[in-house]
Amino acid sequence: MLSLLNLLAFLALAGYATYLFAQLVYSRYLFVKLGKKADFERNLKERINAVLVNGFGQRKLFKDKKSGLMHLVLFYGFFIIQVGLIEIIIKGFIRGYEFPFGSSHKYFSLFEEWTVFLMLCAMVYAFYRRYIEKLRRLQLKRDAKAAFVIIALITLTLSVLLTLGFEKIMLGDSPDFFYSPFSGVITAAFSGLGKIAGTVLFYVFWWLHMITVFSFMVFVPQSKQAHEMFALFNLFFKKVGPVGRLKKIDFDDEEVEEYGVGKIEDFTRQQLIDLYACAECGRCTNMCPASVTGKTLSPMSLIVKLRDHLTEKGAVVTSRSPWMPSYVFGSSALSLSSRSGLAAEEISATVEMPNLVGDVITEEELWACTTCRNCEDQCPVANEHVDKIIDLRRYLVMTEGNMPHEATRYFQNIERQSNPWGINRKERSKWREERDDIHVPTVNEVEEFEYLFWVGSMGSFDKRSQKIVQSFAKIMNKAGISFAILGNEERNSGDTARRMGNEFLFQQLCEENISNFQAYGVKKIVTIDPHAYNTYKNEYPEFGLEAEVYHHTELIWKWIQEGRIKPVKEVKEAIAYHDSCYLGRYNNIYDIPRKILTSIPGVKILEMERNKENAMCCGAGGGRMWIEETQGKRINVERVEQALQLSPTLIGSNCPYCLTMLTDGTKAKEAEELVKTMDIAEIVERSLAG
Incomplete structure (x- = not known):
């Protein structure tokens, strides 16, 4: 009779919890369906790989190795203990029930108990990181729900061991310290209670485990733990192709009354x-x-x-x-x-x-x-x-036409003169006149060329960035490369306008640039600007660009390998190298710039604590180059401080925006006399003979 009542109570609880869980999951499905349909690129190989590597392989989690190991235990432990949960449920109705594994069941018990114990250790460590170590990122969301998750999972794992331990007492069995090591300790510790007390405590902890399981099941969809259901779907359905590539807006669609996301x-x-x-x-x-x-x-x-x-x-x-x-x-x-x-x-x-x-x-x-x-x-x-x-x-x-006044001025200057400062576009190629040791022809001054050198607004008008393009031009001359520039016909790439939200201006510039490229038969483009590099390589093809796109560091390394250029002069510098975001995280180019620096005699590379994919931004991207910082500490100053911790003689970069921000940062720290800032092209030029 008692077993029947136990079964009915369990079925009622399980049925109600399952009903609530299904409703909550269905509600989230309906909420997601409120969004617009997205174009789905099949690309199944890339999608499955993302699930395997970052889902089942937990690769991103291991950026924090301690946390990664903890989550790996919890992730796989969760799947493993579900099998044991079935056996534990049946134990509540059939005394002493075990899966019919025969003599192999003892190995199942051993595996189950170690899994549960490791999960318990992982949750104790999670408690330590959040509430004792007080890890900064975990303090950002320190609420009751986070505490409930820790308490629930600790209860879940402990109740398994307690249930199994008191089952032995209920059945009058001796503790097994080898195949049931953790429940065996519990059995031994409470063996003097007797069968009746053991039976009562078995059902107390069995019900505690069941209530925790079903409570957590209902809790999951309406909390941050919903990621347990959505994460693998998210990994599978994420955008494929170049990272950070933005959606194209169809301005020919006359039914569209609003652009962007307002709801x-x-x-x-x-x-x-x-x-x-x-x-x-x-x-x-x-x-x-x-x-x-x-x-x-x-x-x-x-x-x-x-x-x-x-x-x-x-x-x-x-x-x-x-x-x-x-x-x-x-x-x-x-x-x-x-x-x-x-x-x-x-x-x-x-x-x-x-x-x-x-x-x-x-x-x-x-x-x-x-x-x-x-x-x-x-x-x-x-x-x-x-x-x-x-x-x-x-x-x-x-x-809404609502933006910072600096953004308004930026857009106006781009529209009028195709550069952020509003300088007369006819002055775009004047930088060539400052050095008589370089030869930089325009597309109208040569019959044919291999590379179109896209100088960009920074290289054309910014005095500091002009030194970068001059150095790279000198390198190309030394390497015997056939190249040309558009000169005063060059326009802005539109990358920054797009990131600032002005998609219309971006598409206008994009169409004009592609038309220009086609008119001059451009097949290869090289630029010193990672932002232009990214948008030409990864976004312009959607609008019709057919050309190979290179960052200047890619070609410098290629020419060094081919022997076209040879860094031979010693450059005695301890260089704190800064990875730019649009070359690094957007295009996964980290090693090439370092290989170039390593090939230069006398150079010592110093790695900042935040480097490569973890490198901190200089603060210029997304239009921030043109918008004044009014909150908190300046980002470029923070980044320069990270570099100065290494006591470098030079801070190296691969981006004119980064170089400007880093230079300003050294001035803010009053370190410009002690620490130079240079682009890789400038450093390479210093090492070339003649």
């Missing part, structure tokens, strides 16, 4: 899956240059606020669904629907939802982003923060 449902479904995949681990914010220097932007907070807003609005919009229980509604929808019984359309019209841009996400947050992708590179579930920020910027710029 949560304007995001694609693919982007909305990101929101529920977020683990709130804080890795993104911990590495964000804006966040660590005191700006209002926190990539994690941005995702969480978008997720909560989607849940709130989704509950309102889908409230008429018979499958939608009241507890999945947001507070506004719940109070209104329960009070008045209004239909979904009436609720949607009556409930005053906060504005996505301005209320949920502030303008200060959006304009603080440098688009460096450090957040995305760190994210273990492949969330893409930057494209969401740019979509929201697009709404501000192209729909």
